[in-house]
Amino acid sequence: MGLGVGLSVLTASRHDPAAQAITAAMVGNEKGLPDLRSFAKNCDVVTFDHEHVPQEHLKALEADGHIIRPGSHALLHAQDKSVMRSRLEAMGIPGPRHRIVTDPADVAAFAAEVHANRGNVVLKTTRGGYDGKGVWLIDADTSAAVLAEPFEAGVPVLAEERVDHVRELSALIARSPYGQAVAYPIVESVQRDGICMEVVAPAPGLAPQLASQAQRIALSVAAGLDVVGVLAVELFETPDGRVVVNELAMRPHNTGHWTIDGAVTSQFENHLRAVLDLPLGSPAARAPYTVMVNILGGNLPDTYPAYRHVMARDPSLKVHWYGKDVRPGRKVGHVTAYGDDLVDLRERAWHAADYIRGDVEW
Ligand SMILES: Nc1ncnc2c1ncn2[C@@H]1O[C@H](COP(=O)(O)OP(=O)(O)OP(=O)(O)O)[C@@H](O)[C@H]1O
């Protein structure tokens, strides 16, 4: 991305997308301290593209004198949803009522405490979830077997009241150790079955004061938790015009992929600038609207003809292909369209994603 910075990556497989892009990849176990130590000794700064490196290993690397950004004390809030909820509540940031629950009977007790019936509760494993894995929306029809599932992994389970919302938003910022921060426009993210499908930047029709409030929340969370790098704050917009925090991510985030083509400085570049304590780049959008749609694996035996077709059909579309094995439902790439006609941008981006998935034929 033109910064002239040497990058290396510790990755589980030579075939991982990051290893395909960065030739100086070390294949190893990013959850094991010996490999983390031998990787870190050749780095000036270590950062992440996911939050699953165990907290105790990060602390050990910090004790060795390595520079880890964001630091383990900040990252903890993206690793553990219960710690995050308690800390944000203490900071006065709006979130749902919540507590750790121990079994299905305790879920019913929680529902009664928040004056809700079972239809209003969301259960989450506190650690290790992603793309809706580790999240259960509980309603009156939920069977006893499903209600027992969250407790099976042996990881503490967090219960939250279900937040009534009109849509989901995301506030993306980058913050440097120096304390400089930049805020990207607030985007709308469309989720299906717990997976982010589409992002529209900026969120259409969002009241300007709500957009500023969402940006202020993200900036104060970043300052309060001492986040360095990119922070994504996933939010709910409520029917009465408030924003409520869902969760935090401290790394380049799916709701920021639009910035690669749609912003002056991408989230990836600003993440690197931030962790290197360089001045940050402008987060301004390049066009009135940018639409990003994720490409999920479908049932096409060979995606290559479809990949070529969408490029030929729409030369203004930007196609990003991650080089992963294609499996149904797995995120294997994304497309971005930018311009001023939102209806047209959405149609084109969705067409490409649906085509590669094998859902449309022309
Ligand atoms: N308290 C809640 N009220 C209403 N809906 C919720 C609540 N918590 C989660 N959801 C829904 O479930 C989705 C997934 O939840 P969450 O973001 O916590 O899980 P995740 O699997 O960690 O997601 P990610 O892939 O973003 O890491 C949310 O995007 C939202 O649609």
Ligand SMILES: [Mg+2]
């Ligand atoms: Mg989420």
